[in-house]
Every structure is written in structure tokens, then in C-alpha cells.
Amino acid sequence: MLGKAIRKAVLPILLASLMVGSGCRIAYGKADIPLNEKAENHTSDNTAASPEEQEKTTEPAAPYDALVQAPSALLMETSTGTVIYEKDSDTRRSPASITKIMTLILIFDALENGTLKMDDLVTTSAYAKSMGGSQVFLEEGETQDVETMIKCIVIASGNDASVAMAEHIGGSEQEFVRQMNERAAGLGMENTHFVDCCGLTESTDHYTTVRDIAIMSRELITKYPKILEYSSIWMENITHVTRQGSKEFCLTNTNKLLRSYDGCIGLKTGSTSLAKYCVSAVASRNNITLISVVMAEPDYKVRFKDAAAMLNYGFSKCSFYTDENPEKLPQIEVRKGTKPTTEVKYEKNFQYLSTDGKTIGEVERKLNLETQVQAPVKEGDVAGTLEYYQNGQKLGEVNILFSETIEKATYKNCLEKLLKLL
The missing domain is CATH 2.60.410.10 (D-Ala-D-Ala carboxypeptidase, C-terminal domain)
Structure with a gap:
């Protein structure tokens, strides 16, 4: 009986020692941490990255096979469109507010073809005002110029501003979305379909991939580089003018990499309960510009950490040769x-x-x-x-x-x- 009792007491100790010696860890049944509900299309999180987080975004590049936690990720060099890193890059996923990259492309298309001007006034409809999620609290009947609306979209991810611009350009959001899908097809975005102009929908028919996000991000920043003047703004005030009077409203950028990653100049974040956390981050160093896209991240900090890890990897691997003085040509x-x-x-x-x-x-x-x-x-x-x-x-x-x-x-x-x- 005594020997049996000793064996019963000693066996767990021996087993634990064996597990520690082999590098194993014992789980103590801690509950899983729930998805951070500070999603972009729910409530905004405007806290700046801590010094510790900033330090993480400048650490050396990780090995290729251990680069990111994200289910889907892709890193692209902008001038050539070369894909430097990819992981599950063609799986269709919900993009949330990353959708607005295509909305911005159509806005700048209209500016380029002359049907829209930066100082044109855009009136907010009742439908645009009714948008939930991330918003800049435009009132029905309120007017803002196009440039202000662009800032509301790219800095604060305003769903109300996106819909107001869609109605102004397309006549209705439905027509504008048709144009979005047509533009996506023209760019070769084979795994993309839009249902709305802001990404607030949780319809399974609204989807894209990290590859297609990189394609449209590249189109926006290379064809319309002025967008980077807006996407790199950290904070800016706008003025609401309504029948109740005027008041200041502060736009704060949803892209925390602007404050924590050297060279970050854009571009767009996105998050809903369906999409989880996404970002298309743009950074430029030594004349090399990279686009880092992640989707379906478990929380907002991990999306920025993964995007930064890919950027670190890309900048450590990329170098450009440019022949600025080719030989003179004869007649x-x-x-x-x-x-x-x-x-x-x-x-x-x-x-x-x-x-x-x-x-x-x-x-x-x-x-x-x-x-x-x-x-x-x-x-x-x-x-x-x-x-x-x-x-x-x-x-x-x-x-x-x-x-x-x-x-x-x-x-x-x-x-x-x-x-x-x-």
C-alpha cells in the first residue's frame, strides 16, 4: 500500500520534469482572449502606439517562413508590382473599410477626367448620415468640399463621407458600386466583388484578397500619388456647418503605423466582426516603396505588427539599380x-x-x-x-x-x- 502511494505521488513529478526537459509547456486552462471589439466599423481606437510597440516595428526582419501570424498576407514593391512575400494570397475574405481604396480610386478618376473638382460641394443625404460604424458625423443637408470628404474617408475612415461621395459621383450608391466592380475587373482583380462603397456590409458577397488589395493600392498610389498627402496626415480638424451652427471635429488616422513605423505614408485600415482586422500599409525608404497587406488578423495590434514585419523583410531584401546616365544615342x-x-x-x-x-x-x-x-x-x-x-x-x-x-x-x-x- 505504501509503495503504491509513493508511486502515485512521485509519478506526476517525474512526468512534469520530463515535459520541462523536452521543452513542453503545460496549459492551465486559461480562457481564450475574445476578439477586441474596438473594430473600425464599430468604434475607433485612436490611441498612439506605445514606445514598446514602436520598438517592435523597427526590429530586424524575421525569417520568411515565420514572418506573420495573419491567415493571408502579401508584400508588393510598388514601381514594378513584384510580389516579395505572400501567404494564402488568393483566398477571398471580407475587407471591411479596405473597400474604401476602390472608392478613392473612383473619386480620383472623376477628378482626373474633370467631372469633379476639389472645391465642389457635396451634400450629405439622409441615407449617408444613417451609416453606422466609423463615421465623421455628417448631418443631413450638410455640405463639405470634395477635398474635406477625401480626408474624412482616408484619415478617419468615414462611412458617411464615403456614401455621400458615392451618391455625388454615381447618383446612387448602387450605381457607384457597379462602377467599383467594373474598375476592379479592369485592374485584373479576379477575386473581388463589392456590395457597398465603405465595407460596412457583412454580406458574404462582398469580398477580396490580399493580392487584389495590393493591386488596387498600387493603382491608387502610383496613378494618384496625391493621395499620400492625405493618407500620411495623423490628425486634422474639419468644421461641421449645419443649421445648429458650426463646430470643430478632429479627424484622427486609424493607421497607427504612421506614428510607429519609419517611412510609413499610408494607406488604409479595416475591421468588422466578420473581417476581423486588416490593413494595407504603404512605406517608403531609399526610393523603394512597399505595400504590405494583411487580412483577418485576431486583433488590431497584431495587424500592425505583421504589416511592419513584412515591411522590414522587404526593405532588407530590396535594392534598385537605375541607369540615370545611359550612353548617348547616335542619329x-x-x-x-x-x-x-x-x-x-x-x-x-x-x-x-x-x-x-x-x-x-x-x-x-x-x-x-x-x-x-x-x-x-x-x-x-x-x-x-x-x-x-x-x-x-x-x-x-x-x-x-x-x-x-x-x-x-x-x-x-x-x-x-x-x-x-x-
Whole structure:
């Protein structure tokens, strides 16, 4: 009996020692921490990142396979669209307020084509005012100019401002959403469908992916870089003017990386109980701009930590080679043309993105350009190429274009030229 009692007492101690020695940990039945309900489309969380959190966002890049906790994540270099890191990047998920990136694209499209101006006044409808979630508390009948509405959308993620702009541009939110889906299809966003313009809906028919978010984020910031002037604002006041009088309202950016990550300049956060926590973060360092997208994060702090981890990884791996001084191009002889020679030019400066973390060394050039061509030649047509190599491996090429149009000489042209020589 005594031996049995001793074994009963000693066995748990031996078992615990064995588990500690093998690196195991014992769970004590602590309840799971519930989803933080400070979701963007519920209530805003405008607390700045603590010094400890700021320190975390500047730590060295983590290994590739342990980079993020997010179920879906993607890191893209902006100028080339190169994907540097991805995890479950084509799974459809609810985007919450990340939806507003497409809303902003359509707003800037309208500004570009002249159907909208920054100082145009936009009137808030009863429907726009009724939007819940994150809002800037626009009153029915209240007017704000387009620029203020853009700030309300990109800084404070105002659902009411998004709907007011959708109605102003499209006539109705439904028509505006149709245009959003059409624009998404044009960008090749194959796994995206929008139901509303702000992401407040929890319909399962409203979805996108981290890849498609990166695509539309890139479209917005490369085609309309002015958006970064607004997305990088931390706090700004607007003035509500209604029948009750005027009052100041402070917009505070929902993107905490602006305060905690060096080089962060945007772009958009999103959160609902269905979408959980999402962010499309944009940061720029040393002429390299990266887009870091995460979706379905368990809480708002983890989304920023993961986005920062991908940015750290990207900046540690990326370097650019730009040929800012390519060799001077000769004139090209044009046979049987109305002019004897033509100028040629480079289509653009050659750029090459390296993502292996190595410094780009000496680069060799190879010019492919005929000394003479047969008329006619057309301005903008390709005359040749300049190729770039490193250690025998081709990095890429840039086109060389004709600078002018030269028609083929007619009998009359030849006769006139001959008479001038007499």
C-alpha cells in the first residue's frame, strides 16, 4: 500500500520534469482572449502606439517562413508590382473599410477626367448620415468640399463621407458600386466583388484578397500619388456647418503605423466582426516603396505588427539599380526618306529591382541599334533596345524609340531636292 502511494505521488513529478526537459509547456486552462471589439466599423481606437510597440516595428526582419501570424498576407514593391512575400494570397475574405481604396480610386478618376473638382460641394443625404460604424458625423443637408470628404474617408475612415461621395459621383450608391466592380475587373482583380462603397456590409458577397488589395493600392498610389498627402496626415480638424451652427471635429488616422513605423505614408485600415482586422500599409525608404497587406488578423495590434514585419523583410531584401546616365544615342540614317537622318531616344530610364538582399554590382550594357533604316519611320515606333547584363545574366532592357515621323520620299520630293542642288 505504501509503495503504491509513493508511486502515485512521485509519478506526476517525474512526468512534469520530463515535459520541462523536452521543452513542453503545460496549459492551465486559461480562457481564450475574445476578439477586441474596438473594430473600425464599430468604434475607433485612436490611441498612439506605445514606445514598446514602436520598438517592435523597427526590429530586424524575421525569417520568411515565420514572418506573420495573419491567415493571408502579401508584400508588393510598388514601381514594378513584384510580389516579395505572400501567404494564402488568393483566398477571398471580407475587407471591411479596405473597400474604401476602390472608392478613392473612383473619386480620383472623376477628378482626373474633370467631372469633379476639389472645391465642389457635396451634400450629405439622409441615407449617408444613417451609416453606422466609423463615421465623421455628417448631418443631413450638410455640405463639405470634395477635398474635406477625401480626408474624412482616408484619415478617419468615414462611412458617411464615403456614401455621400458615392451618391455625388454615381447618383446612387448602387450605381457607384457597379462602377467599383467594373474598375476592379479592369485592374485584373479576379477575386473581388463589392456590395457597398465603405465595407460596412457583412454580406458574404462582398469580398477580396490580399493580392487584389495590393493591386488596387498600387493603382491608387502610383496613378494618384496625391493621395499620400492625405493618407500620411495623423490628425486634422474639419468644421461641421449645419443649421445648429458650426463646430470643430478632429479627424484622427486609424493607421497607427504612421506614428510607429519609419517611412510609413499610408494607406488604409479595416475591421468588422466578420473581417476581423486588416490593413494595407504603404512605406517608403531609399526610393523603394512597399505595400504590405494583411487580412483577418485576431486583433488590431497584431495587424500592425505583421504589416511592419513584412515591411522590414522587404526593405532588407530590396535594392534598385537605375541607369540615370545611359550612353548617348547616335542619329540614324533614313534611306529613301524625306529627311536623311532621324533622332532616337530612350523610352525611359532602365530600372531593375533585386529582391535577394544582395547589392547590385557592375552592370554591362549591350546596344542593339541599326545605323540606317528604310523610310517610312513613325515617331514612337521601336528603333532598337539597350540590354543590361550582370555576370552574363540578362537583367532586362529598355526600348529605343524614333523621335519623329519621316515619310518615304516621292518622285516629287526627289525632283525638288535635285533642283536645289542646281
